Amino acid sequence: MRVLGMISGTSHDGIDVAMVDFELVGSVLEGRVRHTASTPYPGELRSRLIAALPPAPTTLAEVCELDTLIGQSFAAAAASAIEAVGPADLVVSHGQTVYHWVEGTHALGTLQIGQPAWIAERTGAPVLSDVRIRDITAGGHGAPLVSVLDGLLLGAYEGGAGALNLGGIANMTVVRGDTLYAYDLGPANALIDAVVTSRGLHPRGFDEDGRIAASGRVDERLLEVLLDEPYYRLAAPKSTGKELFHLAYVESALARAGVTIGDADLVATLTELTVRTVAHEVRAAGVGTLVVSGGGCRNPVVMDGLRAALPGVSVAPSDDFGAPADDKEAIAFALIGWLTAHGLPGTVPGGTGAAGARILGTLTPGAGPLVLPAPVTAPPRSLRLA
Secondary structure: OEEEEEEEOOOOOEEEEEEEEEEEEOOEEEEEEEEEEEEEOOHHHHHHHHHHOOOOOOOHHHHHHHHHHHHHHHHHHHHHHHHHHOOOOEEEEEEEEEEEEEEOOEEEEEEEEOOHHHHHHHHOOOEEEOOOHHHHHOOOOOOOOOHHHHHHHHOOOOOOEEEEEEOOEEEEEEEEOOEEEEEEEEEOOHHHHHHHHHOOOOOOOOOHHHHHHHOOOOOHHHHHHHHOOHHHHOOOOOOOOOOOOOHHHHHHHHHHHOOOOOHHHHHHHHHHHHHHHHHHHHHHHOOOEEEEEOHHHHOHHHHHHHHHHOOOOEEEEHHHHOOOOOOHHHHHHHHHHHHHHOOOOOOOHHHHOOOOOOOOOEEEOOOOOOOOOOOOOOOOOEEEEO
16 A cells, blocks of 8 residues: 655644555565655745744634645645655645644644645545544544654664654654653754744754854753753653744743853754753663654754763664654654554554554545555554665
């Protein structure tokens, strides 16, 4: 079965796609990655999206328009992938998260926009969307959903491993044989990107190759204030997002610290915050191997900082394990599509905190009747990507 996975993450800079051919061979699910791509949002659309995100006020009219415009952008990205490598049996669209409702340690709702009907109309393929909410209704956080891929990919790794994703938000999955747990650690790139974007430090809104952070010095007083965030002390499972970690959060921290620092020093301090919070959780997990994906793994200041802070841990990009670091989340949603189509849960309870595993998503028919494969009675025990 050929599945196209699509996502725009919490960095909201564009759409990542992965076309994967899946075949179940015994208890092993083999996935051949046929095509990956990343399509930036048009500049005006990204600006409108940023302006509408919490804590900014917005209107239902703007949400409706963004839902259509983002859906059309996803449809164009899907059509490009299909033109490159041929049709998909199923498209999975995560869409764009615009709000993740969490109170304390409980997730109560989540909203991803990017109307899937535009994708179905453009491609003729059925579309699976709205993949997080079913887990939340079962008491989970709807995140991190990539944990289902991590469990299949790393479950056989001797001694256990941690899978770290450094997107806008950092999340980690810890896998030891049949035992798995996962949660959001805190900001990875979210605060860095907010500052870089607001101060015009890079035209694409991120610290490319960590150059800004490398040119600055960490302000220890500001870092102390940032590390005092109550979220870090909450027990897992837990999830967070840009509802908490945004530009105003940085400005508030600067005011509480009573410091005025330059742009490079601020970016360096926020980068060190990512390193400190992630390293603390990895040490607590006690893993000897850390497999890293997401845009943050391309930042040498972050990666060098993690290696220095974790001298007994092997830190490597997920590319070394068959999952391209820049495309892992898109591959994960393609996997979730395959699981849903075959009547299998797309979650592991330990990965989200739900009461039980659930089949995920809502299906929008394509050009023809909606026809699903015969259900699979036993889930795969492992995933092999090529």
